[in-house]
Amino acid sequence: MRLAVMGAGAVGQAVVDQAASHGHTVVAVADSTSAVVDGSGVDAAAVCARKRDAASEIGTGAPSDALAADYDVLVEATPTTLGDAEPGFGHVERALSADRHVVLANKGPVAERYAGVCELAAASAGSLRFEATVGGAIPVLATIERIGADRVRAVRGVLNGTANFVLSRMAAAGLEYEHVLAEAQEVGVAEADPTFDVDGTDAALKCAILANVIGDREYDLDGVSVDGITGVAPSALELAETDGQTIRLIGEVGPDHVRVGPRLVPANGTLAVSGTTNIVQLETEHAGRLNLSGQGAGGAATASAVLADVDHIADQQ
Amino acid sequence: MRLAVMGAGAVGQAVVDQAASHGHTVVAVADSTSAVVDGSGVDAAAVCARKRDAASEIGTGAPSDALAADYDVLVEATPTTLGDAEPGFGHVERALSADRHVVLANKGPVAERYAGVCELAAASAGSLRFEATVGGAIPVLATIERIGADRVRAVRGVLNGTANFVLSRMAAAGLEYEHVLAEAQEVGVAEADPTFDVDGTDAALKCAILANVIGDREYDLDGVSVDGITGVAPSALELAETDGQTIRLIGEVGPDHVRVGPRLVPANGTLAVSGTTNIVQLETEHAGRLNLSGQGAGGAATASAVLADVDHIADQQ
Numbered sequence: 001m002r003l004a005v006m007g008a009g010a011v012g013q014a015v016v017d018q019a020a021s022h023g024h025t026v027v028a029v030a031d032s033t034s035a036v037v038d039g040s041g042v043d044a045a046a047v048c049a050r051k052r053d054a055a056s057e058i059g060t061g062a063p064s065d066a067l068a069a070d071y072d073v074l075v076e077a078t079p080t081t082l083g084d085a086e087p088g089f090g091h092v093e094r095a096l097s098a099d100r101h102v103v104l105a106n107k108g109p110v111a112e113r114y115a116g117v118c119e120l121a122a123a124s125a126g127s128l129r130f131e132a133t134v135g136g137a138i139p140v141l142a143t144i145e146r147i148g149a150d151r152v153r154a155v156r157g158v159l160n161g162t163a164n165f166v167l168s169r170m171a172a173a174g175l176e177y178e179h180v181l182a183e184a185q186e187v188g189v190a191e192a193d194p195t196f197d198v199d200g201t202d203a204a205l206k207c208a209i210l211a212n213v214i215g216d217r218e219y220d221l222d223g224v225s226v227d228g229i230t231g232v233a234p235s236a237l238e239l240a241e242t243d244g245q246t247i248r249l250i251g252e253v254g255p256d257h258v259r260v261g262p263r264l265v266p267a268n269g270t271l272a273v274s275g276t277t278n279i280v281q282l283e284t285e286h287a288g289r290l291n292l293s294g295q296g297a298g299g300a301a302t303a304s305a306v307l308a309d310v311d312h313i314a315d316q317q
Numbered sequence: 318m319r320l321a322v323m324g325a326g327a328v329g330q331a332v333v334d335q336a337a338s339h340g341h342t343v344v345a346v347a348d349s350t351s352a353v354v355d356g357s358g359v360d361a362a363a364v365c366a367r368k369r370d371a372a373s374e375i376g377t378g379a380p381s382d383a384l385a386a387d388y389d390v391l392v393e394a395t396p397t398t399l400g401d402a403e404p405g406f407g408h409v410e411r412a413l414s415a416d417r418h419v420v421l422a423n424k425g426p427v428a429e430r431y432a433g434v435c436e437l438a439a440a441s442a443g444s445l446r447f448e449a450t451v452g453g454a455i456p457v458l459a460t461i462e463r464i465g466a467d468r469v470r471a472v473r474g475v476l477n478g479t480a481n482f483v484l485s486r487m488a489a490a491g492l493e494y495e496h497v498l499a500e501a502q503e504v505g506v507a508e509a510d511p512t513f514d515v516d517g518t519d520a521a522l523k524c525a526i527l528a529n530v531i532g533d534r535e536y537d538l539d540g541v542s543v544d545g546i547t548g549v550a551p552s553a554l555e556l557a558e559t560d561g562q563t564i565r566l567i568g569e570v571g572p573d574h575v576r577v578g579p580r581l582v583p584a585n586g587t588l589a590v591s592g593t594t595n596i597v598q599l600e601t602e603h604a605g606r607l608n609l610s611g612q613g614a615g616g617a618a619t620a621s622a623v624l625a626d627v628d629h630i631a632d633q634q
Contacts, residue, residue: 018603022465137604142463143456146625148339268585270610286335286621287454287612293587294607304603308463 004028007077010299030066077105096124104130111205114212129309137301151285154254161276162197163249168274199228207251227261321345324394327616347383394422413441421447428522431529446626454618468602471571478593479514485591516545524568544578
C-alpha cells in the first residue's frame, strides 16, 4: 500500500522506518511545518535524519501537500488534541471523503468525535482502523473485534505507562511523587509536560475509545470520570502494602461507567504490572477474562500496531 | 455459515450451543457412533440433551453422514490423536478436497501432520484456521497472524491448565503430586486419565503447532523435547520458594528449540499464573514482549475461539 504519514514524531518516524519491511511504500510524510512527497517512495533514513536535525525541514513542500499525494492509506500520527480533535479530524475527513483508508495513531478523532468519524467512514469506500490509539503494541481492539464487541462486557486496565512507572517506583522505593516524576523525566519515561499522563487524561481518552467500540452510545473525554495520580502519597502506598495491595491508575469501561482513577489492586495480582507496561483485561461472554499486556507506548511498538492495521486493510483488498 | 461439527464432546457441544448467536447454522453434528443432519439447522438443545443421556444416540445417521451434509465450514472437534492424527486428518482432507472451509479444535492434524494439512489447504478454495488448538480462548494464533509470523522470534508459556493447577496447588499447600492430582480429578480439572496433561504431551503438541506457524520447518511431537510434572517433588517447590521462585510447566518455541518441561520462574512473575489459567508470551521484532493470558481450556471458552475463526472466514467471503 502507498502510505501518506501525517505527523513525524516518534510514531510517524517509526512507521516510515518499518513500512518497507511490511511491503508498503511511504509516498508522503508531513510534520507541522513542511512535507516531503515522492511517488516512488520517500527516503526513510533521510526523513528521520532531517527530523533529528532541528535546523532542517522534513521537506520542501507544505504539510497539506502530503494530503494531496496519491496514497492508499493515510496514517494519522499527529499529536492528540482535545475538543475538536483538529487538525487530525480534518485529515481523516479529507482522506475518507476521497475514499482512502485511514489508520490512526492519534487518539483525538476517535476519542472526541467518534460519531463524526464513524459517519465519514460509513460514507466512504475507505476503511478506518485505530489499534495504535489504545495500548500501543498490545492488540486490544483487534482482540475485541475478533471476539465481537457485543460479547465484551467490560474492560479495565493500566493504560498509561508513565503513570504506572511513577506509581510502581513510588511503591518500590517509598519516594514522593515529585521526586519520582523528576526521575522519570530524566530517563525519558515522562515528558517535560507530563500533565496528560499524570492527570489521567491520556488513560481517559483510551477509555472513551474503548467505550465507543464496545458500547451503545458515544463517549468523549467529558463523559469520563477522571482522577490522576498527583495526589497519591507514599503513605497511601505503604498502607496498601501492609494489606498485600498496591495502587495503580486503572481505567474502567463497563455498561454503566467509564472512569479512570487510582485504585487498590492486589500487589502480586495481574493488574499490578510494573514500569511502563500496560495491561488490559477483557471480560467476555464465553471466553472468560482475557489479559493482554505489553508495551503501551514507544515509537517502534506503536508503529507496529499502525502497520498491522495497514496489513489488515491490504489483506481485505 | 452452515457448520458441520465433527465431535460432540465439551467443545463440539458448546459450538452447537453458541453458533446461532454468531449467526451461523449447525446443519450436522456427529460423534463417534452416530450423527444428526438437518439442513434447516439441528436442534441444539436436543443434541446436548441426548449427549447427556448415555443411553441415547446423537441421531439416527452414521457419523459419516455429517461429512456428506451441505455445509460451508467443517468444525473438527474430535479428540486429538497422535501419529496419523486420524480420524481428524481424514475429515480435514475430505472437507478441503471438496473446497469447504475447516476450523480445527483438534490439535492432531496441525501438530502431527502440518505439512500435509497445509498442502491440502493450498490446493483448496477453502480456508483453514485453528486458533482453538493453542491456548483455548486466548487469541494466540490470531495475534501471531496480526503481527506477522516472521516477526515473532520466540514463544513461551504455560499451555496446560491441568498441569498448572496441580503445580500451583502443590506449591500453595505443600502437598504431594498424587494427592493434588486426585483432588484435581475430583473437581473435574483433571481427567480420569490425565496422562497427556501431566506428562507434557498436550503442551508439546501446542508447541509443535506454534513452531509450525512461526518457524521455517515442520515439527511434530517427535521433534519436541518433552518432560512432564510427575517427577516434581514438594521439596523442589519449597526450595524454589525460598529463592522467590516457583515451578511451572513451560513450553518454549525458539529459532533452535521446541521443548516442554518444568522450569523455575519468578514466583510473582508474569509466567507464574495460578490455577488452570494459561499464559503465552510472544517475543516480537518491534512490539517487544506481548503477554496473553486467560482460559486455556473448557468447552465454552474453546468454542468461542472456534466461532471467532468461523466469523473470520465469513468476513473474508
